[in-house]
Amino acid sequence: MIRLKKNAPFLAGIMIIFSMTACAPEDPNAVMDKPTQETEQAAAPTDTEHDTVDHSSIEVLLLETPSHINKVFSEDFSVEADIHVPKVKKADILFAKYMTFDEQKVLSIFYKGKTPQRSLSSNDDTISYNDDNSYLNINDGFFAYCKQDYDYVKFPTDSLTSASDIFSTNKRFSDVYKQEKLGFMTKSEAFKNVSDVFTELSIDIMEDAEIYAIDSDTMQTEQDERIKREIDLQKKMGLSTIQNPTDGYKTKDVFTQEDDFYIFFFKMIQNEIPVTQKSYIIQASDRALNGSTARIAFSRNGIIQLYFDGIYQQQGVAKSPNTLISVEEALQKAFEQNNAIISTDKVTVTAVDFEYVPVPYNSDYDEVKLTPAWSLTLEYESEKTSDKSSKAEKQDSQSSVGHGMIFINAVTGEEIQ
Structure with a gap:
């Protein structure tokens, strides 16, 4: 996902805008x-x-x-x-304004007892931490964390989308990953572990998160089929040199139950009212407004990937x-x-x-x-x-x-x- 900031380009086609007029009487046949x-x-x-x-x-x-x-x-x-x-x-x-995350609190959650290297971006003041196994980026309203464990399961999952992402034409997680629970933990147990992080960060969430069980057998099938689909597409396009679809990814030849994990999509709330997950642009000024989104991947080793964007904090x-x-x-x-x-x-x-x-x-x-x-x-x-080449043929x-x-x-x- 791309964070919509002051100078960031807006994703084309993100929405259709209508202008509203005065209301008319309600249809009694509804x-x-x-x-x-x-x-x-x-x-x-x-x-x-x-x-x-x-x-x-x-x-x-x-x-x-x-x-x-x-x-x-x-x-x-x-x-x-x-x-x-x-x-x-x-x-x-x-x-409201973008939430400023407590840097020390974040470190105590993800790097307890460790000393990751800190750096500061000169472009947008993003604070970064990294060690041999993970990285973490923090900015106002934005927070991303990733472990190497996630890098190896990214290929069979990153082309899929959540049900809340209405603008994507890609397949949904629900179309591919249909298993109800994983061997290492139930969905409700995993939810409890993950929701504790929101509590520590003082972020309120809805209880009905989207949850998908990412199992090793389906990952294996999805990885193999995705490789085949992308190679077939390159051949159809007539490319003389076929590029490996997994270039740029860390991959595994064989997935096991040790690789199983859950993916959560959360909805934020303020005063018990949900905050939209959809982003949009103000037509008059080209100013982009972020919806609030949160995605977490949780395995038997804990959180292996986290992405928060557009997280707001009430000011009054x-x-x-x-x-x-x-x-x-x-x-x-x-x-x-x-x-x-x-x-x-x-x-x-x-x-x-x-x-x-x-x-x-x-x-x-x-x-x-x-x-x-x-x-x-x-x-x-x-x-x-579309017109047919022959006048006798129908359109x-x-x-x-x-x-x-x-x-x-x-x-x-x-x-x-």
């Missing part, structure tokens, strides 16, 4: 699954942060949010989405809204904007998450406002038509599928862009 938990109706707020008044508290609004929405707005815009909301009573807008409360727009209003806004665009794409909202999204508020690239938002995951299908029509995000500010109802 199918919505209501959660089973009930709550008492709270008194209507006397002050709101937006034009559309919702006569309930934030707690009630979120509790009454449907867990799934199936709705067709038009031929080109529909919703088939699970809705994820936290159980919270308030959703403050937070002043910017505003405490009394109410929010509903998920239905956020979807209506997305539909209206899509309806105003001349396009043949068919858009489907496939997931909606209530979460914090970083929003800039000054010229300091390390400071943001974590703003409650409805994050809409989109799948869009476009058709491309070919091929469809392609892409993904994108819309962030709707849950306080103001405006798009975050």
Whole structure:
């Protein structure tokens, strides 16, 4: 993954941005699954942060949010989405900045009793430590650690992606590694060991991490098949000299159970509200905003690889809204904007998450406002038509599928862009 910093280039194609307009009436034919938990109706707020008044508290609004929405707005815009909301009573807008990691605390976790060599980058003030077996890099909001053990299992895993990485076209971990547990430890035991590190670093995480059991038999198969795929691709391209696909990697001819490990993908939280994992760019200024991501590989020898990026630390409360727009209003806004665009794409909202999204508020690239938002995951299908060489032949029509995000500010109802 590439960290989006002040001077870093933005990854092309990371998302599709829509602008939002005023909301229209809700479709009475929408199918919505209501959660089973009930709550008492709270008194209507006397002050709101937006034009559309919702006569309930934030707690009630979120509790009454449907867990799934199936709705067709038009031929080109529909919703088939699970809705994820936290159980919270308030959703403050937070002043936040990139977390500054305690250097001595980090050393006590990863280099206890050891004396790794320290260096400081003159380019971006990254602090680095390394010894004969590992390296560690620290910067504000960023933290990476890797042991040589991980280098030998990297090839059969690094081309795969997590379920949360909606923009990648690569295969998912879940498509390849399907084993439920490994011989040296269960998933829950491994989670406990790994989560202790977050506690020591004062980072709050959600309990429902993505966890994949990386077993030796599947690693062997994936390594062999990947080598074959990449060699076949080089031959198809007509390359005269076939390059070894494992060049630049440390590899093993035979994997054993000693190489087994778990991979975890965590979601950060602030005040019990998830922080988005998605990064985006502000159109007006080309400023990149990082989502919060955390990945850890854990073996029988402990943590063998760790990568944190976009980790924020609360500095204070910017505003405490009394109410929010509903998920239905956020979807209506997305539909209206899509309806105003001349396009043949068919858009489907496939997931909606209530979460914090970083929003800039000054010229300091390390400071943001974590703003409650409805994050809409989109799948869009476009058709491309190609002419046949003969007029008698029909045109070919091929469809392609892409993904994108819309962030709707849950306080103001405006798009975050």
